[in-house]
Every structure is written in structure tokens, then in C-alpha cells.
Amino acid sequence: DTAVSQTPKYLVTQMGNDKSIKCEQNLGHDTMYWYKQDSKKFLKIMFSYNNKELIINETVPNRFSPKSPDKAHLNLHINSLELGDSAVYFCASSQAPDSYEQYFGPGTRLTVT
Amino acid sequence: AQSVAQPEDQVNVAEGNPLTVKCTYSVSGNPYLFWYVQYPNRGLQFLLKYITGDNLVKGSYGFEAEFNKSQTSFHLKKPSALVSDSALYFCATKDNTDKLIFGTGTRLQVFP
Numbered sequence: 001d002t003a004v005s006q007t008p009k010y011l012v013t014q015m016g017n018d019k020s021i022k023c024e025q026n027l028g029h030d031t032m033y034w035y036k037q038d039s040k041k042f043l044k045i046m047f048s049y050n051n052k053e054l055i056i057n058e059t060v061p062n063r064f065s066p067k068s069p070d071k072a073h074l075n076l077h078i079n080s081l082e083l084g085d086s087a088v089y090f091c092a093s094s095q096a097p098d099s100y101e102q103y104f105g106p107g108t109r110l111t112v113t
Numbered sequence: 114a115q116s117v118a119q120p121e122d123q124v125n126v127a128e129g130n131p132l133t134v135k136c137t138y139s140v141s142g143n144p145y146l147f148w149y150v151q152y153p154n155r156g157l158q159f160l161l162k163y164i165t166g167d168n169l170v171k172g173s174y175g176f177e178a179e180f181n182k183s184q185t186s187f188h189l190k191k192p193s194a195l196v197s198d199s200a201l202y203f204c205a206t207k208d209n210t211d212k213l214i215f216g217t218g219t220r221l222q223v224f225p
Contacts, residue, residue: 004156041201043157043215056212090156097211100145100164104156 004105023091032074033092115208119216134189136204146187151201194223
């Protein structure tokens with residue numbers, strides 16, 4: 001039983017394409033996140049949703065659009081992909097925005113060629 | 114702004130020896146400090162946290178961390194390293210909007 005799952009695990013696409021990454025958590029948590037980990041392993045938050053509402057929106061290009069259809073899902077859509085978008089994207093969840101522990105998914109490795 | 118620093122990109126230790134992975138923090142107010150571990154091709158896993166209370170915090174897999182206010186440090190430790198402890202370790206803090214702010218990570222390599 002995977003707590004936080006992401007699909008796809010790997011995504012290879014060309015510049016200019018539009019792609020989506022899906023995330024689901026079965027922990028009953030209220031809060032979900034998207035993080036980006038670059039090639040140097042630096043990890044930074046992109047977005048956070050609580051009960052389907054956006055609560056954190058870092059300085060991310062508006063080509064990135066998160067969508068939360070319900071509390072258990074948080075998807076990430078990326079338009080007009082660029083080379084610099086190549087990274088590993090992690091979804092995470094927590095019981096609440098101020099919870100101390102976050103649970104991470106396995107990551108989606110996006111490669112833009 | 115809240116931040117954590119991990120001064121070592123890599124730490125090498127022989128199996129059975131004690132290990133320390135260093136972290137220093139720069140935080141206004143009471144620090145909320147965390148350690149996460151990332152095994153190859155996996156997501157991060159929570160190891161332990163310091164919120165308040167005892168300076169020595171015990172966590173998963175036999176790890177512990179020592180909070181030192183005078184040195185603004187929160188070093189991760191384990192008395193006896195295992196080869197299976199080899200992974201990427203992240204120190205983190207929370208800012209006043211509850212965002213997790215991660216350090217740059219330290220790769221721990223435990224040699225048999």
C-alpha cells in the first residue's frame with residue numbers, strides 16, 4: 001500500500017510540449033505539496049494545497065499549474081516545457097499545513113530534450 | 114530568513130564506526146528542525162524532529178540528533194554506521210509560513 005504515489009515515474013519529452021504529473025495520497029491528509037529537486041539535489045517547494053485550496057505558491061513560472069480535484073489528489077501541469085524544467089518532482093503530503101512530518105512520493109524524473 | 118546549512122557534501126565512514134552529519138541553522142524565534150533521508154531513487158523519509166524539550170532527539174533507524182543552541186547546530190548522529198545507512202541526508206527547518214526549508218544535502222557513504 002503506497003502512501004503517496006506519483007505517475008509517471010519517468011517522463012521524457014521535447015521542449016515546447018505540455019505534460020502532467022499526477023499525485024495521490026491514501027493517508028487521509030489535508031495538505032499536499034509539490035517540490036522540485038534539481039540536478040545538484042537541491043530541494044525547493046513549489047506549491048502547497050490544503051483542502052483543495054492553494055496556500056503556498058512560490059516564485060514559479062506560470063507555465064506550472066497545480067490542480068487539486070480533491071484532498072487526495074494534487075496534479076501538476078506544465079506548459080511549454082523548457083530544458084531548465086528537467087528535474088525530479090516530488091509530491092508530498094501532511095496531516096495539516098503546520099504538521100511537522102511530511103510524507104514524500106517516489107518522485108517523477110522529468111527530462112526535457 | 115530561516116535557513117539551514119550543511120557544510121559537507123559527503124561524509125565517508127567505515128561500517129561500525131560512529132557517524133555525524135553536520136547541520137547549522139539560522140532561525141529567528143524558536144527553531145523547528147528536522148532531518149530527512151533520501152535513499153537512491155526514492156522520496157524523502159522523515160527521520161526526526163526538534164521542536165522543544167530535550168536537546169538529544171531520537172529518531173528512526175537508530176539515528177539521533179543533538180540540538181545545540183550556543184553553536185546553532187543540529188548534527189545527526191548514529192553510534193554505529195551500517196552500509197545500508199548510505200543515502201542523502203537533508204537537514205530542514207520551517208519558516209513562519211510553515212514551509213520546509215531544506216539544506217543542500219549531505220551524501221553519507223558507509224564502507225564495509
